[in-house]
Amino acid sequence: MSLQAPGRATMRTRRGVVVAGALVGGLLFSACGAGPTATPPTVRTPSPPVTASSPPPTTTTQAGPAPAAGTTAVDTARPAPATAAPTAAPAGVATSGCAPMGSGIPAGAARREIIDVDGDGRPDTGWIEGGTTFGITTASGATFTIPIDLAGGGPRSVLVENPDSTGTIAALASDGRTAELLVVRNCALFPVTNAQGGHYQFDLGFRGTGTGVGCSQITGTSGRSLVGLNMHLDGAGQPHDVGRTQVIITATTARNGATDTVPTTGNPAAAASANTISCGDLTIRHDGVTEQH
Helix, strand or coil: CCCCCCCCCCCEECCCCCCCCCCCCCECCCCCCCCCCCCCCCCCCCCCCCCCCCCCCCCCCCCCCCCCCCCECCCCCCECCCCCCCCCCCCCCCCCCCCCECCCCCCCCEEEEECCCCCCCCCEEEEEECCCEEEEECCCCEEEEEECCCCCCCCCEEEEECCCCCCCEEEEEECCCEEEEEEECCCCEEECECCCCEECEEECCCCCCCCEEEEECCCCCCCCEEEEEEEEECCCCCEEEEEEEEEEEECCEEEEEEEEEEECCCCHHHHHHCCCEEECCEEHHHHCEECCC
């Protein structure tokens, strides 16, 4: 499903190579930083121009009807992969640290410090083993894992972020072509599914339905949320605007919400952020954990 606004017949979706970004299975495309690729990082300046991840400007216009609830730009409705986490999602996110459990970080796994995922005020550690398993080991000594179910040949990268104002802890696992949405709930990792029961995924520029993932406030909504990004090009192949679609996460499910567009004319930061996975100051390139080759 394309989010291109009606009357934009001369535009076509950018299908460039993504660096560490990722939507395929359930949703669309989209943004936390103008983005949910060989992706350039988001430009940061003391007084940055409006980016696809910025709060909506007053001149932003609606990009047309929002996609059908619970679908993604590429909605294959593929069954969610089996996971090492419990089969039933706990009530919510831990608030005072997870109890020690699990076997810790495997020897040789790629690792990186990530945000606090269990509410104890201390940074935790994300890691990838063999390109097929993503895990989090908290400062309190808890370890929980989930399989990475991606088919692309690129190295696996995962960015852990807090995309909205409700305390959601999300993880976006990417192979450079597709990003899968995961969530942390009560010291466990879960795949996020769409309305059709498939794994919610983002296109990162290879299927014409999206180019990145980010976190921003969509026009007419309250507060920041996860967004899918889709950069549109003009007739000369230059960036014209970025379509943004709100992704509303409830427990371990997600659906599409409101949409808007952000112009890129004279604003290279918006175009750059639409071609990667980011959230606020975090980017998958600089802050994600990437498997070792």
